[in-house]
Amino acid sequence: MIDTHCHVHDRAFDADRDEVIARARAAGVSAMVTVGEDVEDSIRAIETAQRYELAAAAGIHPHQARNAPGDVASSLRPLLNLPGVVAIGETGLDYYYEHSPRERQAQVLRAQLRLARETALPVVFHQRDAFEDFVAILREEWHAGMRGVVHCFTGTADQARVYVGEFGLFLGIGGVLTFPKAQPLRDAVRAAGAATLVLETDCPYLAPVPLRGKRNEPSFVTHTAIKLAEVLAMPRDELAAITDENALTLFRT
């Protein structure tokens, strides 16, 4: 299995990162993408990826858009050629917390979409409570051949159809899928189908049931995989093979 979205470079893992990554490998997690949230955090993600032979994404999260450098592209571009970097992100819009002004979130997102087009790298998206504006920006900035994933997908079947049908995006499925109240999400994911899905943890956040509330880590992706196989009425090894294949298609360099 591949954990397509984690933050193992986060300081939540400073005390025991070696053990966390060893546990992930022992649990069958063959690859991990550790995702940056601003320029400095992306550098940490890349250094961690290089040390542990992981992959990294470099980008600016909508929460951090207000602190983003004036020229986003010039700040990120030098990072994108470094060994281990497989994607731009995470980037997007977050109107739930709205830690950054909406207009600035949109500018920083557009800059990263243009950089993705220039570099042919896939994009890791974070979208919360901003579906309409997010899709409107994609309609202007997305071009044939671009690749991406909507991480921590928690939307409706209709939203999934737009992401997949209109833009060819993958949907990142994490611990929320296992939460008791997430039946609408399980229905949307079933409607979307296995060919559109990749697994993720978003650790240290959002640990799946039965570990909900604990610090999440990549080895816990197994619990999400078990639930996803159940939702799709599919054997676990088949689900793992399909989602791995999707992840490789998404992040191929």
Ligand SMILES: [Zn+2]
């Ligand atoms: Zn994340």
